[in-house]
Amino acid sequence: MKPLREETIAVTDQDLLLVFDETVTRARVDGWLRYLESAGTPTQMYRLGASHVLPVSGVDNADLLAAAADLPLPTRRVTRGGEAWLGRREIRPAGTEVSLGPATIGDGSVAVIAGPCAVETPEQMLATAELVAGHGAVGLRGGVFKPRTSPHSFQGLGFSGLELLVEARKRTGLPFVTEVVDAEHVKRLAEVVDGFQIGARNMQNFALLSAVGQSGLPVVLKRGFGCTVEETLAAGEYLLLEGNDQVVLCERGIRTFEPSSRFTLDLTAVALWKQRTHLPVIVDPSHSGGRPELVEPLSLAAIAAGADALLIDVHVRPEEALCDAKQALRPEQFAGLMTRLAGAAAGLGRSLQKR
Amino acid sequence: MKPLREETIAVTDQDLLLVFDETVTRARVDGWLRYLESAGTPTQMYRLGASHVLPVSGVDNADLLAAAADLPLPTRRVTRGGEAWLGRREIRPAGTEVSLGPATIGDGSVAVIAGPCAVETPEQMLATAELVAGHGAVGLRGGVFKPRTSPHSFQGLGFSGLELLVEARKRTGLPFVTEVVDAEHVKRLAEVVDGFQIGARNMQNFALLSAVGQSGLPVVLKRGFGCTVEETLAAGEYLLLEGNDQVVLCERGIRTFEPSSRFTLDLTAVALWKQRTHLPVIVDPSHSGGRPELVEPLSLAAIAAGADALLIDVHVRPEEALCDAKQALRPEQFAGLMTRLAGAAAGLGRSLQKR
Amino acid sequence: MKPLREETIAVTDQDLLLVFDETVTRARVDGWLRYLESAGTPTQMYRLGASHVLPVSGVDNADLLAAAADLPLPTRRVTRGGEAWLGRREIRPAGTEVSLGPATIGDGSVAVIAGPCAVETPEQMLATAELVAGHGAVGLRGGVFKPRTSPHSFQGLGFSGLELLVEARKRTGLPFVTEVVDAEHVKRLAEVVDGFQIGARNMQNFALLSAVGQSGLPVVLKRGFGCTVEETLAAGEYLLLEGNDQVVLCERGIRTFEPSSRFTLDLTAVALWKQRTHLPVIVDPSHSGGRPELVEPLSLAAIAAGADALLIDVHVRPEEALCDAKQALRPEQFAGLMTRLAGAAAGLGRSLQKR
Amino acid sequence: MKPLREETIAVTDQDLLLVFDETVTRARVDGWLRYLESAGTPTQMYRLGASHVLPVSGVDNADLLAAAADLPLPTRRVTRGGEAWLGRREIRPAGTEVSLGPATIGDGSVAVIAGPCAVETPEQMLATAELVAGHGAVGLRGGVFKPRTSPHSFQGLGFSGLELLVEARKRTGLPFVTEVVDAEHVKRLAEVVDGFQIGARNMQNFALLSAVGQSGLPVVLKRGFGCTVEETLAAGEYLLLEGNDQVVLCERGIRTFEPSSRFTLDLTAVALWKQRTHLPVIVDPSHSGGRPELVEPLSLAAIAAGADALLIDVHVRPEEALCDAKQALRPEQFAGLMTRLAGAAAGLGRSLQKR
Incomplete structure (x- = not known):
């Protein structure tokens, strides 16, 4: 699956989940963790099978786009809502076996x-x-x-x-x-x-x-x-x-x-x-x-x-x-x-x- | 469908529904109505499509058998129970169209x-x-x-x-x-x-x-x-x-x-x-x-x-x-x-x- | 109960019920009916005991205020909402006997x-x-x-x-x-x-x-x-x-x-x-x-x-x-x-x- | 509370709970446990506050009466039924504080x-x-x-x-x-x-x-x-x-x-x-x-x-x-x-x- 193009990771005022491809290593996603902490919006990394997922909220668009230049692009961006985050269909549309x-x-x-x-x-x-x-x-x-x-x-x-x-x-x-x-x-x-x-x-x-x-x-x-x-x-x-x-x-x-x-x-x-x-x-x-x-x-x-x-x-x-x-x-x-x-x-x- | 044999219409202490074949005319079922009234257990005739149905209760077995010698035999005898009488599957096992x-x-x-x-x-x-x-x-x-x-x-x-x-x-x-x-x-x-x-x-x-x-x-x-x-x-x-x-x-x-x-x-x-x-x-x-x-x-x-x-x-x-x-x-x-x-x-x- | 002051009948974009005092006759409320029809927002008069009630919607504030100069003032103005209109507590706060x-x-x-x-x-x-x-x-x-x-x-x-x-x-x-x-x-x-x-x-x-x-x-x-x-x-x-x-x-x-x-x-x-x-x-x-x-x-x-x-x-x-x-x-x-x-x-x- | 008279402990074919007064020691109730085991109907002792309770089933009346001559009499005999045994009102009618x-x-x-x-x-x-x-x-x-x-x-x-x-x-x-x-x-x-x-x-x-x-x-x-x-x-x-x-x-x-x-x-x-x-x-x-x-x-x-x-x-x-x-x-x-x-x-x- 192709990473989203840059503009799609733009964060509006809604909270998001950034979902990374299985090929993106934990070490590389760690870069996002460090970046978000430095930006004053610390978050936590979740794992779904071999993929990593990051909840993001309150981040400025321009900053996020700038950061994305050096960091791995998420495959999928899902609006957060409801009780389920990792379980949402949109995170893994093909379904789990x-x-x-x-x-x-x-x-x-x-x-x-x-x-x-x-x-x-x-x-x-x-x-x-x-x-x-x-x-x-x-x-x-x-x-x-x-x-x-x-x-x-x-x-x-x-x-x-x-x-x-x-x-x-x-x-x-x-x-x-x-x-x-x-x-x-x-x-x-x-x-x-x-x-x-x-x-x-x-x-x-x-x-x-x-x-x-x-x-x-x-x-x-x-x-x-x-x-x-x-x-x-x-x-x-x-x-x-x-x-x-x-x-x-x-x-x-x-x-x-x-x-x-x-x-x-x-x-x-x-x-x-x-x-x-x-x-x-x-x-x-x-x-x-x-x-x-x-x-x-x-x-x-x-x-x-x-x-x-x-x-x-x-x-x-x-x-x-x-x-x-x-x-x-x-x-x-x-x-x-x-x-x-x-x-x-x-x-x-x-x-x-x-x- | 063949009528039940004589012994099957024997009434125990349970209430019954006697179901007659479509070929049994209302006039003939009327004979049962008259008989049951004379026996002190009057009842009411119901109709389901072209069939007639008689609820029976409190009748003596021997009397019923004797009566059946002169009266049309029911095709089917169903124990009464629950809210539904005429609607019960047993009354018409093949289902209604x-x-x-x-x-x-x-x-x-x-x-x-x-x-x-x-x-x-x-x-x-x-x-x-x-x-x-x-x-x-x-x-x-x-x-x-x-x-x-x-x-x-x-x-x-x-x-x-x-x-x-x-x-x-x-x-x-x-x-x-x-x-x-x-x-x-x-x-x-x-x-x-x-x-x-x-x-x-x-x-x-x-x-x-x-x-x-x-x-x-x-x-x-x-x-x-x-x-x-x-x-x-x-x-x-x-x-x-x-x-x-x-x-x-x-x-x-x-x-x-x-x-x-x-x-x-x-x-x-x-x-x-x-x-x-x-x-x-x-x-x-x-x-x-x-x-x-x-x-x-x-x-x-x-x-x-x-x-x-x-x-x-x-x-x-x-x-x-x-x-x-x-x-x-x-x-x-x-x-x-x-x-x-x-x-x-x-x-x-x-x-x-x-x- | 005193009629509401003029400014309180101002209609916003919400639908309202105008409730009239029992002393306001049907004939006088009819004036509102005629006025609203002429203003392009016809409505229907309801009765609750001896009071009359008019649902109003889509009326311009200034027009309503102007009309109120010649028409009886409602005692009470209730925002419409939910299934109940005439039954709402606000229509008759003291309760019905x-x-x-x-x-x-x-x-x-x-x-x-x-x-x-x-x-x-x-x-x-x-x-x-x-x-x-x-x-x-x-x-x-x-x-x-x-x-x-x-x-x-x-x-x-x-x-x-x-x-x-x-x-x-x-x-x-x-x-x-x-x-x-x-x-x-x-x-x-x-x-x-x-x-x-x-x-x-x-x-x-x-x-x-x-x-x-x-x-x-x-x-x-x-x-x-x-x-x-x-x-x-x-x-x-x-x-x-x-x-x-x-x-x-x-x-x-x-x-x-x-x-x-x-x-x-x-x-x-x-x-x-x-x-x-x-x-x-x-x-x-x-x-x-x-x-x-x-x-x-x-x-x-x-x-x-x-x-x-x-x-x-x-x-x-x-x-x-x-x-x-x-x-x-x-x-x-x-x-x-x-x-x-x-x-x-x-x-x-x-x-x-x-x- | 006075113990029940002898005849009241007679067991019918229903299962019972025998409830003993708080003054009856565990050691004395143990006598019942031993007796019931020897009679082929072993059971288990329960405690409710300071009282002991014995479920009993399948015991012959005459044997139970004979045994009761040497054993402490239960204060209360409760028919077992429903999900609650120790919690039943009849076990402690005055209620629990x-x-x-x-x-x-x-x-x-x-x-x-x-x-x-x-x-x-x-x-x-x-x-x-x-x-x-x-x-x-x-x-x-x-x-x-x-x-x-x-x-x-x-x-x-x-x-x-x-x-x-x-x-x-x-x-x-x-x-x-x-x-x-x-x-x-x-x-x-x-x-x-x-x-x-x-x-x-x-x-x-x-x-x-x-x-x-x-x-x-x-x-x-x-x-x-x-x-x-x-x-x-x-x-x-x-x-x-x-x-x-x-x-x-x-x-x-x-x-x-x-x-x-x-x-x-x-x-x-x-x-x-x-x-x-x-x-x-x-x-x-x-x-x-x-x-x-x-x-x-x-x-x-x-x-x-x-x-x-x-x-x-x-x-x-x-x-x-x-x-x-x-x-x-x-x-x-x-x-x-x-x-x-x-x-x-x-x-x-x-x-x-x-x-």
């Missing part, structure tokens, strides 16, 4: 991540993993720390459950994501997981966001069920500011007055995120609807609305599940879903991601 | 009804009608009575606007639907319209529902933005009870805390209605999102969730619209939408309805 | 209107009326037309139930309000009722609002459970525009995600209305909470938030009620409530209204 | 805790503290760690701000509460604070709840703005299970479709909590309404609905506030509020708490 082990979220294909809500037993985890791998999932899901509304409910197997996920990955070759609920667990988990999931109840647990951001690992950030589209972007910004651009936003339903489903899936949010941020979007139709018969129509609708990926609860024997049994797909339901998804993806000019 | 002039909603194809939010001028209405007809719409929309939040806003052209819809129909051959806001207008409108629309604010205006039901004309019933999936089914029941089965339920977004879109489109409702009622479902992505850039993703998602039809705001010059200007598609946007819809429909094993 | 028979809503006292949700039998209606009269209610409530979600539910006694309300009024001396659901019923009901109630489901049934407004009778306008504070003001405007200022806004709970109560009572709305409109406010804690044990705390909270009146469901034998049985207060509960209300009102510098 | 330094929340009086949203400067904090102390507040509030939606907003002064709260306490004698956002901060904060506040965004941050519970200090637990009445009780249970009964539930508004206020204050929740839990309830009218003119009516309504305490934002110069400036009361507004509160409390048979 998130690498979850060998899988990719955000490359245009439809990626399906599936597995049990909670890891329960070796038999359950391994059988479910092989099932979903056999039908075309490219990633596994499974919770070992379950943030439960009541302290009297099953809280997950904890670290011991992690071994089952590792074993499932070994047998199937699929990467896995699992939920992290405590900033203190991040380092230990980061040694084995392929990606983190931050649950809806923790979307605004900013201490946890920072810790997970620092891990550098991919993270699925679930929208809080009482939080807005813009607040979710702002929460993602906490991850991006740690220099981690491997962030996937997850729509999983919001709280509304409607009692027929567990939550109301907000696919308008998916469409808005695809327009407003470069981060890819995943949808969880299982926890949203809370009923297996809703998973297929909501999955199809999600990819039609633009979702890059789906997060699906599957259980080889849902009637024995310890957690959220009611919503998991049975094996034959999952198989049917994958077939229907392949058709729909084709109709949308996309395809199911293959391993 | 609604005929809007030459167009059909509910036959498996995707029907697009499009036009301006409000009829404003001859130029606007006719140009828009020809535009949407040219790109494959099978029906027209256009409001002449606009129920506006504020009495100080433009309220529509009233009956004089109706002539423009009639002229547009004449030129394009497309049937039209228009909103009715007053029970007193029903008869006059019924002489010219192809179908009625009942707006979200009037979904529980039961006097209006009855009047429209009695017209026998097709009706698009919009879900109230504060009303539930089940309440919408119950409102539809008011229309069905008038003997009118030409009812289309419309999802057009509900009120939630999310401020980024005008309403939150509830596609879970679409999936639930397709499972719970035999009535076809239409989605209005224009009024829901309130932004033209949301219309395409929400339209694609709606048909993927199972919607039978779409109701789209189109305006030849949105910047001149007197009402809801912001959400109308421009001509080129509508053309692009129809192309994308055709692809998506194919991927879902469906097709766009043609004239 | 609504006369319901001998009772008054909006005079600073706390008025309690009570009775059964639905009129069912002579015994029930008369016993309940005497009970609530005995404990200090100043008005009766009782529904004869019940707008029910399902057409299969009890719809009320209709006009025959009206006689029971009339008899209850005769025996107790209390005026009554009853819900109207059909514009065609307004004239017949207006002959006997003391005041109308427009239900939440009909708040935006604009044909009904106009018909009720034209009756000139007091009306309790219930907020739609999916409608906003401002939309309720706009609905009230439909009544005011008919020249009827006897309007009471009713908060009765809105739809939210919270399932523990039937609706969520929005007392912030009460506080906002008291600041934004001159119309008095009544609260219905019975339908909001849907539980008798919530009625007392919500009633106390309502008057503390500024409500002028309360609308309470009472039933002499709630277990026999045909409609909304669960929320009605028993006789001893109502007696306790009135005692507690009297204490709370005193603490707020107010008092319970007496007959 | 929470001691915040010299102040008490839950003793029937109305306790007012006031101060700035965020601690900003020595002048601001100390002047505000002296102001609120002078007008009758019994506790201070002030945030040093602000959980902000956007990482680009002011995040609070951190530990350095704590010194200002300590100094304010020293000068006024008032205890203070401050928000904790990170489990790692709990120990350090516990050395100086009088009480913790857990913010709405962290209500379901269960790692934080456990850490704060273990501190043994009083805690104000704010309801998540997307969380239900029952979920808040369940979150409180996480604190209670750590043996800490010094918990105050805080209603601070929920997310709804209504845009006129920042959140919708749910006073129905206050009434429900007062009926369902023994924990005291505080209301935050400042963050709920988001406008200073709403603070007085909402405060009055809150205590009328049964709230034990109020949490009020006050700022000596709101126009200079770095955070949530718009909602803080000015000095004269706070003075007026305290006067009105005293009157209302008297009318409710209560009084403002004095130091």
Whole structure:
């Protein structure tokens, strides 16, 4: 991408973000930092992948143009506004690809991540993993720390459950994501997981966001069920500011007055995120609807609305599940879903991601 | 369809609906009415299209079986429950087809009804009608009575606007639907319209529902933005009870805390209605999102969730619209939408309805 | 109140409402109408009680001042904005008093209107009326037309139930309000009722609002459970525009995600209305909470938030009620409530209204 | 309180909680633990203040009665149900008093805790503290760690701000509460604070709840703005299970479709909590309404609905506030509020708490 011509970096009275090409080294951007400090408008350098970004405000045009003669030109100049800075679509118009082990979220294909809500037993985890791998999932899901509304409910197997996920990955070759609920667990988990999931109840647990951001690992950030589209972007910004651009936003339903489903899936949010941020979007139709018969129509609708990926609860024997049994797909339901998804993806000019 | 065998009409302690085949005449069903009255459990006969339906409760099994020897057997026996009786999917498992002039909603194809939010001028209405007809719409929309939040806003052209819809129909051959806001207008409108629309604010205006039901004309019933999936089914029941089965339920977004879109489109409702009622479902992505850039993703998602039809705001010059200007598609946007819809429909094993 | 001095009627580029003193006759205000028409900015005269109000826009200051030399000066000049014009607090800062028979809503006292949700039998209606009269209610409530979600539910006694309300009024001396659901019923009901109630489901049934407004009778306008504070003001405007200022806004709970109560009572709305409109406010804690044990705390909270009146469901034998049985207060509960209300009102510098 | 008679501990098929008098030592309750384990129904001992509580299920009646001959009798037997066990009103019908330094929340009086949203400067904090102390507040509030939606907003002064709260306490004698956002901060904060506040965004941050519970200090637990009445009780249970009964539930508004206020204050929740839990309830009218003119009516309504305490934002110069400036009361507004509160409390048979 060509640098902007000189006149385009002229700063008006609006605040700007200067985005530099990946080839511009940190050392060269440092020149801008020094210059802006000397000009009485000190700022801070941010990183998005290999690019550097500088917020600028209150600088005189002529001075900026003069400085630009000796300093690297920014590739892109973005007006600052709203909660998201680094997450804004304009910063990276082509979109971000998130690498979850060998899988990719955000490359245009439809990626399906599936597995049990909670890891329960070796038999359950391994059988479910092989099932979903056999039908075309490219990633596994499974919770070992379950943030439960009541302290009297099953809280997950904890670290011991992690071994089952590792074993499932070994047998199937699929990467896995699992939920992290405590900033203190991040380092230990980061040694084995392929990606983190931050649950809806923790979307605004900013201490946890920072810790997970620092891990550098991919993270699925679930929208809080009482939080807005813009607040979710702002929460993602906490991850991006740690220099981690491997962030996937997850729509999983919001709280509304409607009692027929567990939550109301907000696919308008998916469409808005695809327009407003470069981060890819995943949808969880299982926890949203809370009923297996809703998973297929909501999955199809999600990819039609633009979702890059789906997060699906599957259980080889849902009637024995310890957690959220009611919503998991049975094996034959999952198989049917994958077939229907392949058709729909084709109709949308996309395809199911293959391993 | 074969009548149920004798033993299946045995009544337990639950209330039932006995559904008779279309070939069973009213006179023969009258025999059941007389019998049930004589048995001390009088009931009322309902009609769904050409079928008759009898609610039954508190009848002794043996007596019912004995009576059935002389009386026509019901085709179908449905447990009563929930707000909807005549609208329940089990009453007519194959679904209802609604005929809007030459167009059909509910036959498996995707029907697009499009036009301006409000009829404003001859130029606007006719140009828009020809535009949407040219790109494959099978029906027209256009409001002449606009129920506006504020009495100080433009309220529509009233009956004089109706002539423009009639002229547009004449030129394009497309049937039209228009909103009715007053029970007193029903008869006059019924002489010219192809179908009625009942707006979200009037979904529980039961006097209006009855009047429209009695017209026998097709009706698009919009879900109230504060009303539930089940309440919408119950409102539809008011229309069905008038003997009118030409009812289309419309999802057009509900009120939630999310401020980024005008309403939150509830596609879970679409999936639930397709499972719970035999009535076809239409989605209005224009009024829901309130932004033209949301219309395409929400339209694609709606048909993927199972919607039978779409109701789209189109305006030849949105910047001149007197009402809801912001959400109308421009001509080129509508053309692009129809192309994308055709692809998506194919991927879902469906097709766009043609004239 | 003294007329504004000349310079205060100067119009800037904002739209204004000119409010005239009650002593300024229609004939004299007509002079302004003629003047404005001749100046190329024709407008329309509105009436609020005995005052006249003129919206003005786009008039040149100097011309207006010159005209004012020969025309009556407005008492008050209000900037137009928002949905409400005639309902704005600034139009009548002292507030509006609504006369319901001998009772008054909006005079600073706390008025309690009570009775059964639905009129069912002579015994029930008369016993309940005497009970609530005995404990200090100043008005009766009782529904004869019940707008029910399902057409299969009890719809009320209709006009025959009206006689029971009339008899209850005769025996107790209390005026009554009853819900109207059909514009065609307004004239017949207006002959006997003391005041109308427009239900939440009909708040935006604009044909009904106009018909009720034209009756000139007091009306309790219930907020739609999916409608906003401002939309309720706009609905009230439909009544005011008919020249009827006897309007009471009713908060009765809105739809939210919270399932523990039937609706969520929005007392912030009460506080906002008291600041934004001159119309008095009544609260219905019975339908909001849907539980008798919530009625007392919500009633106390309502008057503390500024409500002028309360609308309470009472039933002499709630277990026999045909409609909304669960929320009605028993006789001893109502007696306790009135005692507690009297204490709370005193603490707020107010008092319970007496007959 | 007298122990229940023998027959009342008979267990049916429902699960129970056995609550022991404070005089029954842990050693004696241990006898029940051993007995139940030997009977094949092992359980766990919980503590609520000085009382012990045992959940029991699946025990045979006769065996239990026989065992009770040698073991201490429970004072109270409560059927288990819902998310809350230790928090249920029936466990401690007289209610819990929470001691915040010299102040008490839950003793029937109305306790007012006031101060700035965020601690900003020595002048601001100390002047505000002296102001609120002078007008009758019994506790201070002030945030040093602000959980902000956007990482680009002011995040609070951190530990350095704590010194200002300590100094304010020293000068006024008032205890203070401050928000904790990170489990790692709990120990350090516990050395100086009088009480913790857990913010709405962290209500379901269960790692934080456990850490704060273990501190043994009083805690104000704010309801998540997307969380239900029952979920808040369940979150409180996480604190209670750590043996800490010094918990105050805080209603601070929920997310709804209504845009006129920042959140919708749910006073129905206050009434429900007062009926369902023994924990005291505080209301935050400042963050709920988001406008200073709403603070007085909402405060009055809150205590009328049964709230034990109020949490009020006050700022000596709101126009200079770095955070949530718009909602803080000015000095004269706070003075007026305290006067009105005293009157209302008297009318409710209560009084403002004095130091």
